[in-house]
Amino acid sequence: MPEPGGTPGLVDIARRWATRLADTGPADLPAADLERALLSVAEEASEHARGGRDSAMARFACLYAAMPCGVVLAGPDGVVLDANPAFTELLGVSTQDLAGTPLTELGAGARDVEALDSLVRDLEPGTRPRRREQVELGRGEDGPVVTNVTVAALPGDRPGAAYPVLFAEDISELNLVREALRKQNVQDPLTGLPNTKSFVAKLEACLAAPGDDRIALIYLDIDGFKVVNDGLGPGAGDEVLRHVARKLETVFAEEEAFLARLSGDGFAVLMRGRLDTAHVIDLVEYAMSELAEPVYIDDRGVGVNVSVGIVVQEARGHSQEDLRRAAEITLHRAKEAGRAQWMLFEEELDCHDRRRYGIGAVIGGGLENGQFDVEYQPTVKLDGSGEIAVVNAVLRWDHPEHGRLKDEEFYPLADTTGMTPSLGRWLLTKSMSDAAQWYHEFPAAPDLCVKLPTRLAIDPNLVGTIRDELERTSLPPRKLRICTDSRTLFDPRGEVPETLSVLADLDVKITLAISGASDLELVHTYKLPVGFAILSGPLVGALASEGPDADNARRHLSVLLERARELGINRIGAEGVHSAEHAERLRRIGIVAGRGRIYGGSASAEEIRSLIRPSR
Structure with a gap:
């Protein structure tokens, strides 16, 4: 005889169980009474089950509607059936607009469509999703929306059937923050030029590149920058730094040059190629003449002079530390010689200066020892x-x-x-x-x-x-x-x-x-x-x-x-x-x-x- 629940009607179930109980041994009640008793119990149990199911469905509906991330429900064929409010707000569309759309077509581009298709194909009913993908969803009013997407599977009403569920988390603002942090890490926020870290990475890449090219490394320092900062205020100093950055970008615009702002009032220019020393010097002199023209800050003309150290070397056989040190020492020599001038790296003078600076650096230790x-x-x-x-x-x-x-x-x-x-x-x-x-x-x-x-x-x-x-x-x-x-x-x-x-x-x-x-x-x-x-x-x-x-x-x-x-x-x-x-x-x-x-x-x-x- 079938187990209780094996037939669709509660009356049939109660009748069969009553007959079975009456046949198994003596009973005080006839089968008809047992049937009514069992039917009453079954109806009560059914009502209780319906109440629990309805409550669960209500809780699920509330959770579905209140979830902060977007949720899309699809049928076994991968076509959208419904979407929660968070998802419709994310893309700025209604549920009716989404209904009947294949999940994969929510992607903004070919790569996004392929990523969604792969997530759907990898579904395994009853298991946790194995991966999350960054996908741009392409129906937003302001263009594609960058999201983290996860696709899971809900069990269907027949064996082997699965209902895809897509979860989408908006990471547009997070990406903006990440981009801001990335720029802060490699870019000077005041001038917009690459910073020291970015410059060193570029120099290392230039030195590692194949070929017999030469490298030109130009270090520039603003003369008397402290006078501007202290005399006119930090705001004026910042404007001078921006002015120098713009002028350098203009001077080296036609060159394959990499410009950077180093710490304080220092700037650097990096070039690689079949470089001629005379041409590099001409560029430096042109930059110095352009910078010498006053920049007006609140109707006050501020003249900008720079001291410059120039190193032109073969790319091979040099480390970035050696080149930067050579440029720095050459720049110091220009400052010691009277400022507002350039100096070209010379091996003999460099050895002399390195000796001098090496001596100066350890005076404290010599005195203590x-x-x-x-x-x-x-x-x-x-x-x-x-x-x-x-x-x-x-x-x-x-x-x-x-x-x-x-x-x-x-x-x-x-x-x-x-x-x-x-x-x-x-x-x-x-x-x-x-x-x-x-x-x-x-x-x-x-x-x-x-x-x-x-x-x-x-x-x-x-x-x-x-x-x-x-x-x-x-x-x-x-x-x-x-x-x-x-x-x-x-x-x-x-x-x-x-x-x-x-x-x-x-x-x-x-x-x-x-x-x-x-x-x-x-x-x-x-x-x-x-x-x-x-x-x-x-x-x-x-x-x-x-x-x-x-x-x-x-x-x-x-x-x-x-x-x-x-x-x-x-x-x-x-x-x-x-x-x-x-x-x-x-x-x-x-x-x-x-x-x-x-x-x-x-x-x-x-x-x-x-x-x-x-x-x-």
């Missing part, structure tokens, strides 16, 4: 006694790679890296400690003279630093001479004359380095408390031998010494004394002391101590 020391240059009285009048302290660096370096080889680089104050303070600390030891052993020991680098001389804390060192070492202030020159006095960043006056009040002696009478006049102009002067330069060198130059030098020096006495400077020494005859000629005109190779050049602190002992 004890590679610096102080040498002393004795200045000897020219009265024939051979007595040391003063020792001049100079800084030296025992560089592990380049050997012993003089201060003129690293002080300019220290200015660039900001290490000059640290070097100057170390020079004061070490030399004053040595001088204090000489003095405590030999009270008549010579004075210590320290010529401070300009960056330390203009330091507002210089007086405090010297006062602290005098207290620490117990060196009498009168045993210390601080030397300065015209370049330092004219530096606008400090108030050197006032500093020297305060040091003189502390009983520190002030020395002025001069090369002619004009330098001496600074004593009168600035009311400097100068007690000593050290003379160097052509006037001293001219007396190394006899001749017309020596006679002319004597006349000038006589006038200079007379003026020095009028200013209260009675003791003038000379630097660069080569021989005994040279020293004698200087003594005859009134120079009282000299230093130079005739006196042994530089010496260590212990060697100076040994020289002081017998003279005392």
Whole structure:
């Protein structure tokens, strides 16, 4: 006998079950009563099932309508039957417009149609969808809509039948965000030019490309950009940067050039091909002339000058790091040479500059690792006694790679890296400690003279630093001479004359380095408390031998010494004394002391101590 539910009618089912129950054993109720009882139970169960089914269908309908992503229901043949509100809003069409349309025809293009067709063909009833595709759906009012599409299968009313269901998620805004992030990653937002990351990638691609082409790498920096930024505001600075970008695009428009904005006010141009160096230079000069024309910002004309470093090399055999470094160093050379000009890469100069910059980069490490020391240059009285009048302290660096370096080889680089104050303070600390030891052993020991680098001389804390060192070492202030020159006095960043006056009040002696009478006049102009002067330069060198130059030098020096006495400077020494005859000629005109190779050049602190002992 069939199981309950095996026939379509509840009455038939109840009758068959009642007969079966009556035949299986004794029963208190006849078959007709059992039939009515079972029918009542069956109807109640059926009603309950219908209620559950209707509730489930209602919940499904609410979910279907409320889903934020688009849903399309299709028949087994893949033709659209219905779509939820999210999908009709996505494409801006009605359900009636979609009904009867094959799912695949919702795609905007051939690739999208093929993707939808593949998703439908891969359906397996009763399984989870295996993949999601990015598809443009082509019925939107504003053009195709970019979506993530998933197609699943609902079971049909007969075995093997499947109803495709398409889920579509709008990712247009997400793609816009992604595109914005992509541009931000490879594009400068201010000028619209590629950024450094994009430029490096392009350079690497050019170097990896086959062929015997040459590469031109041009680095440009705006001269005095900080003046524009600080004087007119960041908005004006931004407009200048945009102006430079537009001009460069115009100049290189007919070239196969890749332009980029590097950090700050820097720009770069990259070209590859059968390049002629002269043509590259012509383009650079044209760009410089175009940029020199003022750009007007709020009726104020701003002139733009640039410094340019140019590298033209064979593409083969170079890394992007080497080329970029060469361009950067060449650009720095253009700036150091006076700005508003271009410089062409030269191998020999590049090696020299790399050495210099390599030295400057590790000054801090050298100072920390004890590679610096102080040498002393004795200045000897020219009265024939051979007595040391003063020792001049100079800084030296025992560089592990380049050997012993003089201060003129690293002080300019220290200015660039900001290490000059640290070097100057170390020079004061070490030399004053040595001088204090000489003095405590030999009270008549010579004075210590320290010529401070300009960056330390203009330091507002210089007086405090010297006062602290005098207290620490117990060196009498009168045993210390601080030397300065015209370049330092004219530096606008400090108030050197006032500093020297305060040091003189502390009983520190002030020395002025001069090369002619004009330098001496600074004593009168600035009311400097100068007690000593050290003379160097052509006037001293001219007396190394006899001749017309020596006679002319004597006349000038006589006038200079007379003026020095009028200013209260009675003791003038000379630097660069080569021989005994040279020293004698200087003594005859009134120079009282000299230093130079005739006196042994530089010496260590212990060697100076040994020289002081017998003279005392």
